Amino acid sequence: MTERSQPNIAIVGGGPGGYAAAFLAADLGMNVTLIDREQNPGGVCLYRGCIPSKALLHVAKVIDECRHAKNWGIEFGEPRIDVARLRSFKEGVVNKLTSGLGQIAKARKVQYIRGDASFENSNTIRITKNGGGGESTTFDRIIIATGSRPAVIPTLKLDSPRMLDSTSALDINDVPGTLLVIGGGYIGLELGTVYAALGSKVSVVEMTGGLLPGADRDLVLPLHKRLEKMFDAILLNTVTAVKEEANGIRVCFDGKDVKEREKVFDKVLVSVGRKPNSQIAGLDRTQVRVGDRGFIQVNKHLQTDDPSIYAIGDVVGEPMLAHKASHEGRTAVEHIAGHKVAFEPNAIPAVVFTDPEIAWSGLTETQAEKEGREIKVAKFPWAASGRAVTLDRTEGLTKLILDPASERILGVGIVGSGAGELIAEGTLAIEMAALAKDVALTIHPHPTLSETVMQAAEVFFGTSTDLYRPRR
Amino acid sequence: MTEFKLPELGENIHQGDLVRLMIAPGASIAEGQAVMELETDKAVVEVPSSVSGTIKEVLVKQGEKIKVGQVIFTVENGAGGKRVEAKASSAPAAAPKSEPKPAAPKSEAPPKPAPSAAPKATASAPVVPSESNEVSEFKLPELGENIHQGDLVRLMISPGAQVSEGQPVMELETEKAVVEVPSSLSGIVKGVHVSQGDQIKVGQLIFTLEPGATSQTHSQQPSRAEESHDHARMAFQAAIQSEGKTEEQALPRDQPPTASVATFSMPLHLDRAAGVEHRGPVPAAPHVRRLARELGIDIHSIPGNGPGGRISEADVKLYAKSVIAGAASGAGSAATHLQQPALPDFSKWGKIERVSMRGVRRKTAEHMWEAWSSIPHVTQQDKADITELEQLRTKFAPKAAEAGGKMTVTAIALKVCASALKIFPQFNASIDMEKEEIVYKQFINIGVAVDTDRGLLVPVIRDVDKKNIVELAAELTGLSKKARDKKLSPADMEGGTFTITNLGGIGGTGFSPIVNYPEVAILGLSRSGMEPVWMNNKFEPRMVLPLSLSYDHRLIDGADAARFLRWIAEAFEQPFLLSVQG
Structure with a gap:
């Protein structure tokens, strides 16, 4: 019997799905080639999406709070905005993170090639380099992580x-x-x-x-x-x-x-909205199947109909979120490594980084209604949260969506300042199959907004400290 | 634009194979018109449209596997639903005779009906029910002290919906809490005068009722739309469950028993991620789920011993141990089987094509696996000299033809086996391992394996012992034709006590048939031919029929099988014995 050698894999697309896959593959000892047009890994998320928008939203929040400070007896006057400096702050953030990824790729011995990939067959891709010239290389496995682009009407x-x-x-x-x-x-x-x-x-x-x-x-x-x-x-x-x-x-x-x-x-x-980037040259020379709405069809191991080719991230379907892509990328690599794994999360958190932020994870009320699924909802309005009052932001709401029989937490929804950070606890609760009682009995620090999660669980039992509800 | 989605097909039927597509883009479609033929585990059914209009786009292809809720086609300038009520109510009448199983309308149940469960409203303050039936306006009641208004967060009614006293009609967010506001009226909603996001004051008009409809208090009835959904679904189920009906009868062409409903609101799993089978989140931590997958166990079949049914690492290991030890008891059948070892990557050696296993094939695969893995098989071989029988057969052939049948070896074998089963009752039995009992059947129904385009089907001939050969020949001919014409009903294939399979028409000198579980024996016939047989001190050319009897060794011993098969061989050799002993 011959010794099993490490596979040689290529990842097309250097976004959060692609680089997470590449780095794990390298950690597992595979020979990894990562192909992307940009100078460094990062993809839409780091170059043109999550990261730059969050840098700007932070600034927006500061401006808004300064205006709001009038209510607290502090006046700053109208802000003077230097758009050029703002832009360079944002670009600095992007450069710092993407060049960091470039260095990590180098340190892990991931071969990073700038260029476009097209398929010659199921195992061979032709890479047209940015600076001109090209080469055809054969790989044992290929992961498509080409992401999505803004939809156009x-x-x-x-x-x-x-x-x-x-x-x-x-x-x-x-x-x-x-x-x-x-x-x-x-x-x-x-x-x-x-x-x-x-x-x-x-x-x-x-x-x-x-x-x-x-x-x-x-x-x-x-x-x-x-x-x-x-x-x-x-x-x-x-x-x-x-x-x-x-x-x-x-x-x-x-x-x-x-x-x-x-x-x-x-x-x-x-x-x-966004459209999947599934029109990849030469894909018709493989057995990869593109379904309606342009998503590449994969099984729960993220494997396409072509056994040598995997696909992850936005190009395989909703929700088009960076953290879903990373998890899929890691799952695909583990499957290539021969582990019996599948992408089967109980919850994928979603966050809208507006002010207030909105975040949810697991089952939503809308979805439960659509499925005709019986649920109980426990809501804790932030008007009853001490921390929210000190921030002068009491419009928030934390709610738990529970299975009435087992009292298990199936979903969490939060609106309010910092909801995006708070949702992580909810996601963990869902993944660990926590019961309302578990969350209610976990001591949360006071005074914080995270208490609202515990208090919502208490609301379910009708025993919330900070919220009086007459007995039903 | 309207979408047509695959409606729910019945209990435990979640998908089907698209056998025939009867629509194309640009064509016009009317409610009730057949859209496609779908092959499910149970039957082939025609699926009628619930919408009318011009077809814009067809989103499925022949040969595809289609799931409930999947979009089939979209319609432009679509109309639908006007005739809903008439159709829906007439549908159950048109439904075939078998009773529709009134499967609990889980999926379509209104989201939060339970008018009894008093709304959790902090301030469901004195909602004074109207004193006369004249009142048909619902205004926001007093909510409590110092609460004069609220924001309408969620509206739970719409015009045309049935509303009953105590039923929540909206969620209102006040300064203090979000409250559900219950209706104080019953009837059919005519107009809704508020919309989501509105700020609503105490006393403000929320909705009005249809005049005259106020008095009826269908306290727990779902809305009319939902009612017609239920009718539609039940009619459809009646059609597809098709017990005691043929595949054709299940949905007669001229009279599709499905009601047409404009919008089937089937459970759709919209927000799921690609490739994720939706079965609801399992109560197990991520590392526990992964462990189960590594062990090849379906985590959904593991009972959780933790609070709220939570499955721990220990639960998974315990379960794995019990499966491996075969101690998972009879309770968990197919679900508890360990997964088969992973297939190699065949494409390494050349081009491959993957085709989905369709209805009959899938069923056969499951059934054979079940039989093979639960029955210790032994096959006994013998030969019967049918030289004289052949002469008789030729002689009686015209008589059988007169009765509409064909005098075949199989027809004669039916009679022979029926006689043998009477003498050897353990071959006409089943084993109940759980109760440790043998079930002897006092009726003789023999299945005959028929090779069809769709695969192997086994129609059953009843009370074989009470029929003569000519009758059996006629019945067998009829059933075989039905099988090939796809007209067999599930009932035609049930209740067998023994099976005959004849491969003689194709060839071969012997084979090992698989016992048709839960029967205990099966007789295989191969091709008969001329052989030299030593008789009367010399070799004589004789017509010889090879016989192969597979049996369940748990119940039947080798000696019994040898005797049984010898008896059958002798019956073939001396056909007159039949009339004496049979």
Whole structure:
């Protein structure tokens, strides 16, 4: 019997899914090639997504808090905004993190190649290098981690510097006087928040019934209220046409309660979702199957119909989130290494980094309703949280979604300042199959917002210290 | 644009194979019109549309496996639902005779009906029920001291829905808490005057009722839409469960017994990640789930001993041990089998194609695995001299033909076996290991394996001992035709006590058939041919039929099997014995 040699693997795409896979594969002793167009690993998340937007949202929050400080007897006056320095702060953040990843790749002996990959067959890819030239290499296994890109609505396509997508909006070339955000999903609301804090008059238009479609309405409501104050308008109708004029983009609206049928904006940001990057050259020379909506079809081991090829991250389906991609990447590599593993989380947390933040994990009320699943919901309003009162931010809400029979925590939803950090505890509770009692009996530090998770569990038993409820 | 999704098909049926697609983009479709033929484990059914309009896009292909809730096609300028009620109510009548199992409408149950469970509202303060039936407006009642208004967080009613007293109609967020507001009226909602996100004051009009409908207090009835869903689903189940019906009868072409409902709100698992089978989160920590997978055990089948059914590492190990020791008792059948070892990567050696296992094949695979793994098989071989029988057969052939049958060796074998089973009752029995009992059957129903396009099917002929050969020949011919025409009903294949399989038409000198569990024996016939037989002090050319009897050695001993098979061989050799002994 021959000794089992370490496989030679290639990963196409250097985002959070791709580099997590590459680094683990290297740690397991595999021969790893990571291919991406950028100078360093990082992908959309680090270059044009999560990270730069969070840097800007932090700034937005500081601006907003300074304005808010008036209520506490502190006045800073109007902020002076140096867009160039702001941009370089953001670029500094991106460079620090991506170059760090580049160094880690080197240290782990991952071969990082800048270029584009196309398939010659199931095991061979041709890499066209950025600087020109190319080579064909054969690998034992290939992981596709090509991610996604902003979706485009053909009727709203307009070649103009006034039209932004999430990528160009993050460049902050200027602060427009008026900005229309098309699409009330998390990307639109996060970027809208940034521009509103910098001084733009922001309007958001969402064609479905409300902001953040899919999220539980009680979580969205506090954000909706705050955005109503922060934004110029929140419109729940559709955009039928855009056209460029001398002084801006003329936008036509249609819908039930349209007040203004047409309006001119300095800039328009289109953020109507993302599309998987599954149109990879030569994919038809493999057995990989692309399903409807463009997602590559994989089994629960992240293996495509072609046994040599795996796919992970945004390109295989919703939710399109970096942390889902990383987990999938690691699972795929472990499967390649011969471990019996599958991607089967009980909860994938989702966070909207607006102010207040919205975060949820596991089962949502909306989903339970759709499935006709019986649940109990325990809610703790932050008005009863001491910490929330000290922050002067009492609009938050923490809720647990529980199985009535076993009292097991199936889902957690939080809206409020720092909800994104708080959701981690909820996710752990779901993954560990914690009961409401477990969380209620775990001592939480006082005074913190994390107490609201414990208190919500107490609400379920009707014994919350800080919230009186008459007996049912 | 309207989507048509695969409606729920019945209990425990979650998917089917698309055998025939009857629509194409651009074609117009009407409610009730057949969309496709779906092959499930139980039957082939036609799936009727619940929407009307022009088909925009067809999202499935022939040969695909389709799950409940999957989108089949989309419709432009779609209409649907106007005739819903009429159709829905007539549907159960049109449904075939077997009673629809009124499967608890879990999935469609209204999210939070339970009017009895008093709303948790802190302030479900004096909601004064109207004194006369005239009142048809519901206004926001007083919520409690110093609470004058709230934000409408969730609206739980819509026009046309049935609302009953005590049923929550919305969630209101006040300064103090989020409360559910229960209705003080019963009836059908006419108009809703608030919308989600509104700020609502005490006394503000929330909804109005249809005039005259207020008095009826269907306290616990689901809304009308849901009711018609239920009807539709039950009718559909009645059709597909099709016990006692043929596959064709299950859904007659001219009269699809499915009600058409514009929007089937089937349980959809929208937010799931790619490749994740949705079975609900299992109460086990991530490392415990991984351990189970490594051991090849389905974690969903492991009983958890922790609080709330939580499965610990120890539970997994204990379970694995019990499976390996074979001590997992009869309780857990197929689910407890260890997974088969992983397949090698065949594509290393050349091109491969993967095809999904379809209905009959899948069922056969499961059934054979069950039989092979639970029955200790032995096969006994023998030969019967049928020279004289052949002469008789030719002689009686016209008579059988007259009765519409074909005088085949199998038909004669039926009669022979029935006689043998009477004399050797342990071959007409089953074993109940759990109770440690032998079940002797006082009826003789013999299955005959039939090779069809779709695979192996085994129709059963009842009371074989009470029928003569000509009758049996006619019945066998009829059943074989039914099998090949896909007209066998599940009932036609049930209740066998013994099985005959004849491969003689193809060839071969002998084989080891697998016992058709829970029967205990099966007789295989191979090709008969001329052989030299030593008789009367010389070799004579005789027509010889090879016989192969597989049996369950738990119940039947080798000597009994030899005697049984010899008896059968002799019966073939001396056909007149049949009339004497049979």
